[in-house]
Amino acid sequence: MAPAIRDVVVLTNPVAGKGRARRIRDDAVPRLRGAGWTVRSVEGRDAAEAAHLARTAVQAGAQALVVCGGDGLVNLALQAVAGTDVPLGLLPAGTGNDVARYLDLPRSDGAAAAHRLLCAEPRSLDLARIGDRWFVTVLAAGFDAVVNERANAMRWPRGQMRYNLATLAELRTFSPLPYVLELDGVPRRLSAMLVAVGNGPSFGGGLRITDGADLHDGLLDVVVIHPLSKMGLVRTYPKLFTGGHVHHPAYEHHRVRRVTVAAPGVVGYADGERFGALPLTVESVPDAVRVLA
Secondary structure, three states, X not given: OOOOOOEEEEEEOOOHHHHHHXXXXXXXXXXXXHOOOEEEEEXXXXXXXXXXXXXXXXXXXXXXXXXXXXXXXXXXXXXXXXXXOOOXXXXXOOOOOHHHHHOOOOOOOHHHHHHHHHHOOEEEEEEEEEOOEEEOOEEEOOXXXXXXXXXXXXXXXXXXXXXXXXXXXXXXXXXXXXXXXXXXXXXXXXXXXXXXXXXXXXXXXXXXXXXXXXXXXXXXXXXXEOOOOHHHHHHHHHHHHOOHHHHOOOEEEEEEOEEEEEOOOOEEEEOOEEEEXXXXXXXXXXXXXXXXX
């Protein structure tokens, strides 16, 4: 039996959720300490410092690394805890919070999230790996990734409106892309609006693009959306929140252990983070991380 968790590091992204993360942390940490946990609370001024703090926590022997932020901070922490015995806990405080959705965690109540941590037992989840980097949600590798790339280059406005404007800008000129896929070693050439590779079922705040993906099956869910009109894409978008798009004739789905995705001019994003230009090879790694849930 694993020893009871008592010594943890809480790593906070202070700007997550437009500053909500600090409030959620300040609600949660006293409850963790009141239950007998020794808690060291740290903040990273930027991604590089936060990554350093996460690695230091693991190397120094913390019994758990708890992150207070969104999916981007979860991704950063994964790079430190994946493949180790140190479990990852989550105080959700981001905009999308897809990992919190996977784990059915409270997404706006620090005290309730702290209670879940105190009651949790470490359990294992699969991760996806690209080279030496890990992700837990979905690799976007099409229209959605192109929108993300444009939005990241925009200085104004902030928040969701920036992505809405980027989507409208890309819709004016976007056309289907020529893809080359390799699905468990089998090559496939096709034209598509997007290809998504899911370790989990959703990204972007509950968009269930890889609906049905299981974080315990050792497989990746590869979704292809074949060419459709721009209005068809706009009409299909709301169905992503329910998984209704799986009935659309443009939808195609595969389950594989390894996939390579190639297309010209596309930069892949996973967990909201930039992973680099295609081609990218993704593999499923079963039980790669322990989580408190």
